[in-house]
Amino acid sequence: xxxxxxxxxxxxxxxxxxxxLALISSGLTIIYGTLGVLNLxxxxxxMLGGYAGWVAYTYTGSFIVAIxxxxxxxxxxxxxxxxxxxxxxxxxxxxxxxxVTFGLGIVFVEVVRYFFGSLSKTVxxxxxxxxxxxxxxxxxxxxxxxxxxxxxxxxxxxxFILYRTRIGMIVRAGIEDAVMVDSLGINIQKVFMLxxxxxxxxxxxxxxxxxxxxAVAPDVGDAILVQTFVVVVIGGVGSFPGAVLGGLIAGxxxxxxxxxxxxxSYVMLFVAMxxxxxxxxxxxxxxxxRE
Amino acid sequence: MPTRQRAYIVEILTLLALIAAPFVLPHLGFxxxxxxxxxxxxxxxxxxxxxxGFTGLLSFGQAAFFGTGGMFAAYLLTQTSFTNTxxxxxxxxxxxxxxxxxxxxxxxRRTGIYFAMITVAIAEVFFFLEFNPLxxxxxxxxGLPGVPPPNLDLGFWSMTFESNFEMYAFFAFxxxxxxxxxxxxxxxxxxxxxxxxxDNPLRAQALGHNIHGYKxxxxxxxxxxxxxxxxxxxxxxxxxxxxxxxxxxxxxIVMQTAIGGAGWLFGPLLGATVWLFLADFFQTTLxxxxxWKLVLGIVFVLLVVFLxxxxxxxxxxxxxxxxxxKSAAAPSAGAAAAPRAATAVGESHHKATKSTSGAILxxxxxxxxxxxxxxxxxIDFSVDHGEIRGIIGPNGxxxxxxxxxxxxxxxxxxxxxxxxxxxxxxxxxxxxxxxxLTKSYQINQLFDxxxxxxxxxxxxxxxxxxxxxxxxxKSLPKVRGLDAQVEHTAALVHLVERLDTPVAELAYxxxxxxxxxxxxxxxxxxxxxxxxLAGMSPQERVETVALLKSIAAGRTMxxxxxxxxxxxxxxxxxxxLQEGRLLVEGTPDQIRNNAQVQEAYLGxxxxxxxxx
Numbered sequence: 001x002x003x004x005x006x007x008x009x010x011x012x013x014x015x016x017x018x019x020x021l022a023l024i025s026s027g028l029t030i031i032y033g034t035l036g037v038l039n040l041x042x043x044x045x046x047m048l049g050g051y052a053g054w055v056a057y058t059y060t061g062s063f064i065v066a067i068x069x070x071x072x073x074x075x076x077x078x079x080x081x082x083x084x085x086x087x088x089x090x091x092x093x094x095x096x097x098x099x100v101t102f103g104l105g106i107v108f109v110e111v112v113r114y115f116f117g118s119l120s121k122t123v124x125x126x127x128x129x130x131x132x133x134x135x136x137x138x139x140x141x142x143x144x145x146x147x148x149x150x151x152x153x154x155x156x157x158x159x160f161i162l163y164r165t166r167i168g169m170i171v172r173a174g175i176e177d178a179v180m181v182d183s184l185g186i187n188i189q190k191v192f193m194l195x196x197x198x199x200x201x202x203x204x205x206x207x208x209x210x211x212x213x214x215a216v217a218p219d220v221g222d223a224i225l226v227q228t229f230v231v232v233v234i235g236g237v238g239s240f241p242g243a244v245l246g247g248l249i250a251g252x253x254x255x256x257x258x259x260x261x262x263x264x265s266y267v268m269l270f271v272a273m274x275x276x277x278x279x280x281x282x283x284x285x286x287x288x289x290r291e
Numbered sequence: 292m293p294t295r296q297r298a299y300i301v302e303i304l305t306l307l308a309l310i311a312a313p314f315v316l317p318h319l320g321f322x323x324x325x326x327x328x329x330x331x332x333x334x335x336x337x338x339x340x341x342x343x344g345f346t347g348l349l350s351f352g353q354a355a356f357f358g359t360g361g362m363f364a365a366y367l368l369t370q371t372s373f374t375n376t377x378x379x380x381x382x383x384x385x386x387x388x389x390x391x392x393x394x395x396x397x398x399x400r401r402t403g404i405y406f407a408m409i410t411v412a413i414a415e416v417f418f419f420l421e422f423n424p425l426x427x428x429x430x431x432x433x434g435l436p437g438v439p440p441p442n443l444d445l446g447f448w449s450m451t452f453e454s455n456f457e458m459y460a461f462f463a464f465x466x467x468x469x470x471x472x473x474x475x476x477x478x479x480x481x482x483x484x485x486x487x488x489x490d491n492p493l494r495a496q497a498l499g500h501n502i503h504g505y506k507x508x509x510x511x512x513x514x515x516x517x518x519x520x521x522x523x524x525x526x527x528x529x530x531x532x533x534x535x536x537x538x539x540x541x542x543x544i545v546m547q548t549a550i551g552g553a554g555w556l557f558g559p560l561l562g563a564t565v566w567l568f569l570a571d572f573f574q575t576t577l578x579x580x581x582x583w584k585l586v587l588g589i590v591f592v593l594l595v596v597f598l599x600x601x602x603x604x605x606x607x608x609x610x611x612x613x614x615x616x617k618s619a620a621a622p623s624a625g626a627a628a629a630p631r632a633a634t635a636v637g638e639s640h641h642k643a644t645k646s647t648s649g650a651i652l653x654x655x656x657x658x659x660x661x662x663x664x665x666x667x668x669x670i671d672f673s674v675d676h677g678e679i680r681g682i683i684g685p686n687g688x689x690x691x692x693x694x695x696x697x698x699x700x701x702x703x704x705x706x707x708x709x710x711x712x713x714x715x716x717x718x719x720x721x722x723x724x725x726x727x728l729t730k731s732y733q734i735n736q737l738f739d740x741x742x743x744x745x746x747x748x749x750x751x752x753x754x755x756x757x758x759x760x761x762x763x764x765k766s767l768p769k770v771r772g773l774d775a776q777v778e779h780t781a782a783l784v785h786l787v788e789r790l791d792t793p794v795a796e797l798a799y800x801x802x803x804x805x806x807x808x809x810x811x812x813x814x815x816x817x818x819x820x821x822x823x824l825a826g827m828s829p830q831e832r833v834e835t836v837a838l839l840k841s842i843a844a845g846r847t848m849x850x851x852x853x854x855x856x857x858x859x860x861x862x863x864x865x866x867x868l869q870e871g872r873l874l875v876e877g878t879p880d881q882i883r884n885n886a887q888v889q890e891a892y893l894g895x896x897x898x899x900x901x902x903x
Contacts, residue, residue, distance in 0.1 A: 103592035110585035263423030
């Protein structure tokens with residue numbers, strides 16, 4: 001059990017899971033940071049990405065098409081939800097926002113269950129990425145390695161959008177002070193819509209690229225939502241770097257605990273969250289006043 | 292809130308409804324099991340409503356306590372020789388309460404969405420603990436079968452509640468007990484403070500209440516209701532299911548409460564009735580199979596969008612529409628505006644201080660730094676008993692920061708504050724208020740959803756009950772001296788006719804007076820007033836100055852304002868702040884003619900004339 005090979009491969013698993021959690025959590029955190037809405041349907045968005053990708057894959061047989069379809073479909077779902085429902089809740093109390101996004105999450109899950117049933121669906125990895133790759137010191141499943149690369153690229157793209165583009169600057173300014181941004185003559189409504197779309201897309205993208213590793217089922221998003229919350233609490237709400245750091249920490253905790261007993265991985269995650277809450281109540285990279 | 296003369300009508304109506312339900316509901320298509328389940332969900336919901344509807348804390352983790360209580364009771368009844376179901380239920384309740392206390396300590400460190408996220412995460416941990424590490428005790432994914440039906444053993448007489456109807460009697464009895472207790476909590480001083488926390492937690496704290504303690508208390512109470520109901524669930528089903536711990540159980544509690552309407556105690560019961568009825572109806576009558584959850588999900592979203600107050604709220608609104616409230620004869624504008632300085636009622640009442648002469652407040656070297664910004668720098672300041680001091684200074688002079696440090700809302704970077712011979716530097720704002728130092732705010736900080744009477748009572752309770760007291764079962768009107776203090780304060784600020792008006796319906800000037808009234812009702816020995824004249828018309832200013840004069844007798848006050856004519860008329864001595872420093876002190880005449888002060892207002896960095 002405690003062989004070096006096992007520990008190293010679990011560290012790698014933690015890195016992959018951590019990167020994935022980082023991506024999903026960044027989506028949640030930029031939506032919260034900009035719009036002030038905690039999206040309880042975020043787990044369902046992750047699940048929708050997996051299903052949209054699976055449908056695309058079933059019709060085309062192409063994994064690339066599946067990824068694009070998964071990401072774009074969930075972005076569309078995000079934008080439509082924002083336009084139809086969420087935007088009417090910006091001025092309502094936080095509890096109402098929680099209730100309505102929670103309800104939306106249930107509707108998404110049950111719609112999928114209605115059309116595709118409760119049994120899980122698998123999307124195989126592309127042929128070139130199947131099998132295992134020797135890394136010198138160990139062998140590792142090729143697709144997981146690729147997954148680490150794909151998610152890292154996605155995080156970099158998100159970083160680029162947030163820190164190197166005009167829209168990203170507006171989003172970051174909006175996180176600091178949405179009223180001020182609005183009064184500078186920037187159409188904050190449009191920015192909000194876009195941010196919700198991008199945040200949802202991050203979850204949807206993660207949902208489809210993870211599908212070859214964990215089969216998609218209607219309630220696959222529940223666990224993800226909980227883990228995302230822990231990540232955000234550890235990293236600090238509204239902070240992109242915090243989401244990345246929190247994601248990696250959570251991923252490693254889950255994987256390394258699994259060496260001993262997978263049943264305790266949640267408990268350890270909870271212990272880490274507790275420590276952060278006691279020692280740094282606003283999260284490792286968070287700042288006061290963002291709640 | 293029910294008034295005193297019809298205090299027990301809610302209890303009596305509930306009792307009648309509970310007696311009628313098993314005879315009426317089956318005709319509407321409810322199965323006996325469904326009716327019993329409604330009571331169990333209604334019970335969890337009572338606790339959840341105290342937490343969410345009354346205190347404003349939205350927890351998505353109630354399943355943790357529902358499951359914990361239920362599992363503990365089921366374990367006692369199936370795996371040990373324990374056979375007393377009522378005893379097992381009570382033990383399950385206490386265990387859930389202990390779990391609630393421990394979790395509450397952690398989750399209540401934060402509010403709002405953080406609180407919601409932490410409760411979700413913690414509940415998930417409970418689920419995993421039940422499922423794996425503790426499966427030897429909980430049966431893991433199988434749960435605990437063989438839970439006996441409820442029984443009652445009084446030694447000389449015992450009975451087992453086996454048929455559906457007998458079980459109903461047992462559950463209905465406990466629902467009724469649970470409801471009566473919750474109604475008492477709602478009508479107690481604690482109940483009022485919970486609503487104060489929901490509406491404006493910071494002001495509740497500034498009025499001398501330990502809000503963290505009250506939040507923790509209601510969190511534990513909600514956990515106990517959940518644990519109690521969970522224990523009953525095992526007895527109803529003859530089996531304690533592991534999915535009691537699951538996230539969707541917490542979600543159902545939240546949704547049923549939102550559907551029924553939060554803040555009425557009955558919402559969850561009504562919500563559960565609708566929920567379980569529709570679930571049955573969609574599944575068995577319409578043969579929708581698993582789709583029922585989709586339909587209910589859509590119904591729920593629509594309800595949150597369009598019917599925020601839930602079904603009970605809608606019924607109440609409809610009632611008011613059909614039978615319009617006799618609006619409490621609003622005093623005509625003229626009557627309200629008449630200056631009544633001369634009619635100040637009685638002696639002003641305030642806390643006894645240790646000393647009665649000399650300095651009541653002594654500040655040395657007070658400094659506040661925000662990053663690179665020096666808001667207050669090395670201020671030495673002292674106020675004597677019975678003095679009325681004015682503080683002026685151009686915008687940005689650091690007046691409000693200075694006040695916030697005095698009331699302990701903000702910790703100073705360095706320096707010392709001695710109030711009534713005691714070092715209060717770094718104390719909690721609620722402690723400062725308890726000692727007799729409080730403030731009325733520049734921007735109204737009221738409890739908007741409550742009446743004027745309730746607002747003043749919240750303030751008065753801080754003095755009458757202390758910082759923290761768990762008199763949850765005591766009736767609010769029975770608090771000694773509360774009525775007298777509320778009415779006395781209302782008379783001081785001329786709001787006697789408006790006592791039963793909700794704050795949201797008050798005019799601006801009235802709200803401004805209530806703001807001062809809240810500070811007065813704590814019976815402060817030192818009262819700070821941050822721009823009491825802000826936003827008032829010239830006429831209102833005259834009245835308010837008269838009001839301030841009338842409450843000044845025998846009291847020490849420090850007043851910040853930009854209206855110098857009004858301020859100089861009121862105070863004996865003026866302190867001028869500029870750019871975070873104490874510029875000069877003196878009588879109004881000295882200040883009026885002081886070259887430095889004129890320079891501060893007219894020249895230098897600030898080119899703004901400080902009169903609004």
